[in-house]
Amino acid sequence: MVSRVIPVQPFDLVLFGATGDLARRKILPSLFHRFQIGQFSDDTRIIGSSRADLDRPEFQELTAAAIREFGQPGETNEADIAAFIKLLDYVAVDARGDGGWADLGQHLRADVTRAFYLSVAPSLFTDIADRLSASGMVTAESRIVLEKPFGHDLASARELNQALRAHFQEDQIYRIDHYxxxxxxxxxxxxxxxxxxxxxxxxxxxxxxxxxxxxxxxxxxxxxxxxxxxxxxxxxxxxxxxxxxxxxxxxxxxxxxxxxxxxxxxxxxxxxxxxxxxxxxxxxxxxxxxxxxxxxxxxxxxxxxxxxxxxxxxxxxxxxxxxxxxxxxxxxxxxxxxxxxxxxxxxxxxxxxxxxxxxxxxxxxxxxxxxxxxxxxxxxxxxxxxxxxxxxxxxxxxxxxxxxxxxxxxxxxxxxDVIRGNQTLFxxxxxxxxxxxxxxxxxxxxxxxxxxxxxxxxxxxxxxxxxxxxxxxxxxxxxxxx
Structure with a gap:
């Protein structure tokens, strides 16, 4: 029997590197399929972010194209895609500068879980964490998600951990190993x-x-x-x-x-x-x-x-x-x-x-x-x-x-699991x-x-x-x- 899908509470997910290859191939199609089977509420929001100067309709079309290309065959009907992209918004930010951060903060709600997914080069992890904190976007209900590699050696791994823990508690940090x-x-x-x-x-x-x-x-x-x-x-x-x-x-x-x-x-x-x-x-x-x-x-x-x-x-x-x-x-x-x-x-x-x-x-x-x-x-x-x-x-x-x-x-x-706050697989x-x-x-x-x-x-x-x-x-x- 198919397992019963348990909907999650509304959340805001900010996807840094939203125009990148990993986002297009894996993350956005995965989010679409979870929405498609009824796991997202209508007031869930996914906010794409990168350096690219896009507006909301352009990001919605980029996402729709990614789902058509990389989504599961037979599951990517146009009605579901049209419904999913209504959840999407987009804010351009400068990971190493001040541009866009105030605008991004205005898109976030105060009463829901916030997940910041860093689908970016590891060299940007610390910069983004610093700016999220400086902009007042890190709350007790915030989570930060990182893709490997987590450092290049022991010294750099320790440095990264210290930089993240300056703004997030360990139970807010999700280091993904997709295996x-x-x-x-x-x-x-x-x-x-x-x-x-x-x-x-x-x-x-x-x-x-x-x-x-x-x-x-x-x-x-x-x-x-x-x-x-x-x-x-x-x-x-x-x-x-x-x-x-x-x-x-x-x-x-x-x-x-x-x-x-x-x-x-x-x-x-x-x-x-x-x-x-x-x-x-x-x-x-x-x-x-x-x-x-x-x-x-x-x-x-x-x-x-x-x-x-x-x-x-x-x-x-x-x-x-x-x-x-x-x-x-x-x-x-x-x-x-x-x-x-x-x-x-x-x-x-x-x-x-x-x-x-x-x-x-x-x-x-x-x-x-x-x-x-x-x-x-x-x-x-x-x-x-x-x-x-x-x-x-x-x-x-x-x-x-x-x-x-x-x-x-x-x-x-x-x-x-990030949205639910379950760190077992991280x-x-x-x-x-x-x-x-x-x-x-x-x-x-x-x-x-x-x-x-x-x-x-x-x-x-x-x-x-x-x-x-x-x-x-x-x-x-x-x-x-x-």
Whole structure:
């Protein structure tokens, strides 16, 4: 059955960077769909803001065009679009000057929740927070929403946190990692903590290792200058993969509340051992005819990694001796994100002469088709004795829950959590700093040793060093796209 939609109280949402790519592709279509299913009241208001000199009708038409282009097929009827854009207004502001701020303040109501969504370059976060405060727009019911990256290293993350906390309380700051808004990520917590089947086995006594993969089939074209200053470690591991690791490894929180969940995530990060250089593989994709990473980045001498794999150890009683293998990269065979939990083999094979008795593998798929699969060993049907084979217990959400409708886009869920004041799926300031404190020494070691990434072909599974990282432990990566 389709879940009942609970309308939220009227609110004012100010979208800074409203003419930008992220706003057009994700944020505005997500807001439209939440309106379309009845989650907004008629007096909710969405105020776009950027440097662009637009009036209200021009912004309304820009939004309508974005919904037609990037909205869900079959859901973007013109009547709904016409009704939605009536909620919209627009105010041009100068993020680093005084222009427009007084006008923006006059558009806001005093008796509703105010959400300030900063879909802008990170270099503008502090400027906008300062001007919101100086203009008197920050109230007890205000919330500020930030897109990653949250700093470039530990020092800059601390500086950003201090700048935000000068004007906002921690419970007013929402740091978005859109991976945490995916249905399957939340189902990981339900799978672990709402089922007595798995949690007693969720430890090093029963789990051999865990693989976390975020593979992308595209390169860095279009954002090469930014990516070359960041690399896979800063762009993906320190935030997205770290969050998936935390949710997989965390202890059960005392209750399902934002701070209880985030307390346990911070404990995981603080328990991470330093990663030895031999436990890291870095790669950079190559190509022909202007199609290599270095050409996409515009830097012929770049030593920035577009791929990284690493072996990570969580130094606590639950996970001692069970490694977590993380990998992410560009220009790989397929686009796929998953967590694969490999249970240990049975301690004794009673089926003499029967091959194929292996431990179970639980695969939590985040994209492209969200769902959960458990690999089991069964008897191969038919006569001829006890022959064993593998079989999957598959819960692809679209197949298993056909009446639930399409999954919400991650941004839809996260934006509505901002309005409701639920921070469970958002990163806390100390969590961000703990992740950078772990990542910074790894990044610094590459500069000190002057190591360079290994080149790898596009459309494969990454550099050879990544395969060796697993082979030396007697293990293998799951094939990308399995």
């Amino acid at each position: 945490l808004g995916k249905e399957t990520v939340q189902n990981l917590m339900a799978l672990r903590f709402a089922n007595s089947l798995f949690e007693p086995l969720w430890n090093s006594s029963h789990i051999d290792h865990v693989q976390i993969t975020v593979a992308e089939s595209i390169g860095v074209e279009g954002r090469g200058e930014y990516y070359d200053r960041s690399g896979a470690m800063r762009d993906m591991v320190q935030n997205h993969l770290m969050q998936l690791l935390c949710l997989t490894a965390m202890e059960p929180p005392a209750r399902f509340t934002p701070n209880a969940v985030r307390d346990e995530k911070v404990k995981v990060i603080e328990a991470l051992d330093p990663v030895a250089p031999d436990d890291i593989a870095r790669g950079q994709y190559r190509g022909r005819n202007g199609d290599s990473y270095r050409e996409h980045a515009g830097n012929p001498d770049s030593t920035t990694e577009s791929f990284i794999a690493m072996k990570v150890q969580v130094a606590n009683w639950r996970w001692a001796g069970t490694p977590f293998y993380l990998r992410t990269g560009k220009c790989l065979r397929e686009r796929v994100s998953e967590i694969a939990v490999y249970f240990r083999d049975p301690p004794h094979n009673i089926f003499e002469g029967a091959a194929g008795v292996h431990g179970n593998v639980l695969v939590i798929r985040l994209q492209p088709d969200e769902g959960i699969t458990l690999r089991t060993t069964i008897k191969d049907p038919g006569p001829g004795g006890m022959r064993l084979t593998g079989a999957n217990l598959d819960m692809t959400f679209a197949d298993s829950l056909p009446d639930a409708g399409r999954p919400q886009d991650a941004y839809e869920r996260l934006i509505m 990163m806390r300031g100390d969590e961000v700093e703990a992740a950078w404190a772990w990542a910074d020494p790894i990044i610094a070691s590459w500069a000190d040793s002057e190591t360079v990434p290994q080149r790898y072909d596009q459309g494969g599974s990454g550099p050879e060093d990544s395969l060796l990282l697993m082979h030396r432990d007697g293990r293998r990566w799951r094939s990308i796209g399995d």
